[in-house]
Amino acid sequence: MRAGPAAPVDDGERGDGGREAGERYAGDGELGAGRVLRLVAGREIGTRVRSRAFQITTALFVVAIAASVLVLSAVGGSSAQQVAVTAADGTQAAAIGAAARSLDVDVEVRTYADAAAGRRAVLDGDVDALVLVAPPAGGTEGAGGGYRVVVKKDLGDSLTSVLTVAARQAALEGQISALGGDPATVGRAVATAGVEVTALRPEPERDGSRLLLGLVAGGLIYVSLLIFGPAVAQSVIEEKTSRVVELLLAVIRPWQLMAGKVIGIGVVALGQLVLIGVVGVGLGLASGELDIPAGIAVGSVALALLWYLVGFAMYALMFAAAGALVSRQEDAGGVVAPMISAIVIPYMLGFSVLPTSPDSGLIGVLAIIPLFAPILMPMVIGIGSVAVWQVLLALVLTLAWIVVLVWLAGRVYGNAVKRSGTRVPIRDALRAA
Amino acid sequence: MGEGRLEVDAVSKCYGDVVALDEMSFEVRAGELFGFVGSNGAGKTTTMRIILGVLAADAGQVRYDGAPLTLRTRRRIGYMPEERGLYPKMKVAEQLHYLAQLHGLGPVAARRAVARWTERLGVAARRDDEVQKLSLGNQQRVQLAAALVHDPVVLVLDEPFSGLDPVAVDVMSEVLRDRRAAGVPVVFSSHQLELVERLCDRVGIVRAGRMVACGPVDELRAGGGGRLVVDAPDAPAGWADGLAGVRARGWEGSRTVLELGPGADDQAVLRAALASGPVREFRHRRPSLAELFRDVVSGSDARGGGGDGQGQGGAGDGDDGGGQSVVAASAEVVRTESDADAAGDDRSGAHVESAGRPA
Incomplete structure (x- = not known):
């Protein structure tokens, strides 16, 4: 076995022993905290990113978000409905278009050569309806008899309204012409008559897209915290169970190990969220499903990520301290339960209350409490039901709580992580020197 | 690098009412192999953890x-904890590379060191395997590589030898000698007293948190009570019991091992033996380390009653040395084999000792 320096080594190690000696211990064993943190975080990132579980969940997330955006745009019917007219009835195209605009329905009118071609298009699903002008009733001139509409199965409500309006308009214009009037003049007079509304206490305008964005952002943050928060505890316990912590703590300080771990897992979690966010918002904007200015969408996402970072730091510190209290993965459940509740409860509250009453005072108050803010704030910010001062207050309070936690968690972790065996009572961990 | 001496100076440590270390002192010089022996809970692991700063001492100092x-200086110590510690799901090379860097090596130097030590310790072929997929023996080699990869001073x-097969024991011994030759002070604990006796320049025997004997193996053996080996096949059991200053210490086949106290007359022993029948062998022998160790432990039994070590069942099934040492080390062997469940062992060990006191 005494191969030592004479053994053939495959990677060109030989011949530069002198330089090697100079390279190692560049600072005589001096290792800055920055480098320690980079090493610890780097290991955490490498291990996680290469884990099959992480790769699969990330892929599933991206696929799920992309699929839901695409499904929404397919189902949501933002694409125009197609109506066919025959060339002979070409004048109706403009009438139908005008009626659709007045009812705020997106309708596209196509002209086919004859009724047969139109029917084929209906059967093929190319158009939703074929409109034929009915023979005038009572021998009057023009299109006074209304429309005969051919559909494959049935006519949608919005299209029924549009076509009804168009048919009546056509009949009206036919009568006006017959009475010697000018349909265009009448049309203009009718168009200017309307209803002007004065609201004394207007509801703030709620945008469906923003509500959606808020809930989705909240949901993603929620899921991510539930995945990566306990992962911090699990990683701490793994080091205790495998006793590698003893080897590590001989050369680095407990807080460095804890901080490096939190940073490493945080980077991985944030990277995953950014990926999902970019895919989701990008697809949403591109498909038109996310009907808000790109600037606002990006701003909301950036704010949500900021809150995520703050929330992750807060929960991860607590998870790390909790993990240090036990020595076996089986015991993890008991110590992480309080943190899980602190994540699940505000989310459930927000999710059940906000869609119906976005201005809920309860949620507004809870969103300022540090323990709940990281979950609730992104939701209310997304919805737009929160004032700037509330956001800032919540942020300041949460950051202050994190500062306290750094000290508290560092103490608990440092005291408990070297003690193996039974669960360390938290009071002991806080007290012991 | 100076003289490179490691000194443990009057280090004490208590867990509540239990004294784990009581002014433990010893030193290991550069280029010296120091064997650290003692019963379970005697304080060996606690001492080592204090040297590495994993535990804080209540009093005393460790100097290099x-x-x-x-x-900073601890980064240059190579440490092999009793509870082996590696990331089970990390690959061997990756893991060693990481640990080498935490000990202050640059990435390039670390990579070279990993290549060199995995080669040297015979686990080069397993570099890209997860540690948990290795046999226990190979995990042990990786653990040793982790202690050596940063070229510690x-x-x-x-307990580097616990759980090793004979080939691995040879590799380990070779590496330790090699480090000694490089001028590194080496401390290791072991229950394999034969091995300690063969390998070490100096030995320290610990009992109840105190160093009770410390010095070169030969000196310790010379200082211990002399042994008399008598082969008198027809002698009845207890034939030597009535002789002044003589204590029977054991039997090896038909031979009786006697300890002669000061002023005991070996000729009287010979006469008593001859009275029982033929005597085939009659010789003086210096006590082995194992016998010495047994003396120390039984001394603790007589004086403090700290029940440990002697007279327990299950003797002789150990992987511990050969011959007589088996009896002395039996309690240790049991311990070695139940490594896995020894959580916070030093404390639980200390508890055992205190719990044994009233009995």
């Missing part, structure tokens, strides 16, 4: 080159 150890190894 005359200066108290700091986190001090080695502190807690």
Whole structure:
């Protein structure tokens, strides 16, 4: 076995022993905290990113978000409905278009050569309806008899309204012409008559897209915290169970190990969220499903990520301290339960209350409490039901709580992580020197 | 690098009412192999953990080159904890590379060191395997590589030989000698007293948190009570019991091993033996380390009653040395084999000792 320096080594190690000696211990064993943190975080990132579980969940997330955006745009019917007219009835195209605009329905009118071609298009699903002008009733001139509409199965409500309006308009214009009037003049007079509304206490305008964005952002943050928060505890316990912590703590300080771990897992979690966010918002904007200015969408996402970072730091510190209290993965459940509740409860509250009453005072108050803010704030910010001062207050309070936690968690972790065996009572961990 | 001496100076440690270490002192010089032996809970692991700063001492100091150890100087110690510690799901090379860097090596130097030590310790072929997929013996080699990969100037190894097959024991011994030759002070604990006796320049025997004997193996053996081996096949049991200053210490086949106290007359022993029938062998022998160790432990039994070590069942099934040492080390062997469940062992060990007291 005494191969030592004479053994053939495959990677060109030989011949530069002198330089090697100079390279190692560049600072005589001096290792800055920055480098320690980079090493610890780097290991955490490498291990996680290469884990099959992480790769699969990330892929599933991206696929799920992309699929839901695409499904929404397919189902949501933002694409125009197609109506066919025959060339002979070409004048109706403009009438139908005008009626659709007045009812705020997106309708596209196509002209086919004859009724047969139109029917084929209906059967093929190319158009939703074929409109034929009915023979005038009572021998009057023009299109006074209304429309005969051919559909494959049935006519949608919005299209029924549009076509009804168009048919009546056509009949009206036919009568006006017959009475010697000018349909265009009448049309203009009718168009200017309307209803002007004065609201004394207007509801703030709620945008469906923003509500959606808020809930989705909240949901993603929620899921991510539930995945990566306990992962911090699990990683701490793994080091205790495998006793590698003893080897590590001989050369680095407990807080460095804890901080490096939190940073490493945080980077991985944030990277995953950014990926999902970019895919989701990008697809949403591109498909038109996310009907808000790109600037606002990006701003909301950036704010949500900021809150995520703050929330992750807060929960991860607590998870790390909790993990240090036990020595076996089986015991993890008991110590992480309080943190899980602190994540699940505000989310459930927000999710059940906000869609119906976005201005809920309860949620507004809870969103300022540090323990709940990281979950609730992104939701209310997304919805737009929160004032700037509330956001800032919540942020300041949460950051202050994190500062306290750094000290508290560092103490608990440092005291408990070297003690193996039974669960360390938290009071002991806080007290012991 | 100075003289490279590791000094443990009057280190004490208590867990509540239990005294784990009571002014433990010893030193290991550069280029010296120091064997650290003692019963379970005697304080060996606690001492090593204090040297590495994993535990804080209540009093006393650990110095290297005359200066108290700091986190920075500790990075240059190679440590093998008793509870083996590696990331089970990390690949061997990756893991060693990481640990080498935490000990202050640059990435390039670390990579070379990993290549060199995995080669040297015979686990080069397993570099890209996860540690948990390796046999226990190979995991042990990786653990040793982790202690050596940063080219430490001090080695502190807690039971490096436990669980090793004979080939691995040879590799380990070879590496330790090699480090000694490189001028590194090496401390290791072991229950394999034969091995300690063969390998070490100096030995320290610990009992109940105190160093009770410390010095070169030969000196310790010369200082211990002399042994008399008598082969008198027809002698009845207890034939030597009535002789002044003579204590029977054991039997090896038909031979009786006697300890002669000061002023005991070996000729009287011979006469008593001859009275029983033929005597085929009659010789003086210096006590082995194992016998010495047994003396120390039984001394603790007589004086303090700290029940440990002797007279327990299950003797002789050990992987521990050969011959007589088996009896002395039996309690240790049981311990070695139940490594896995020893959580916070030093404390639980200390508890055992105190719990044994009233009995």
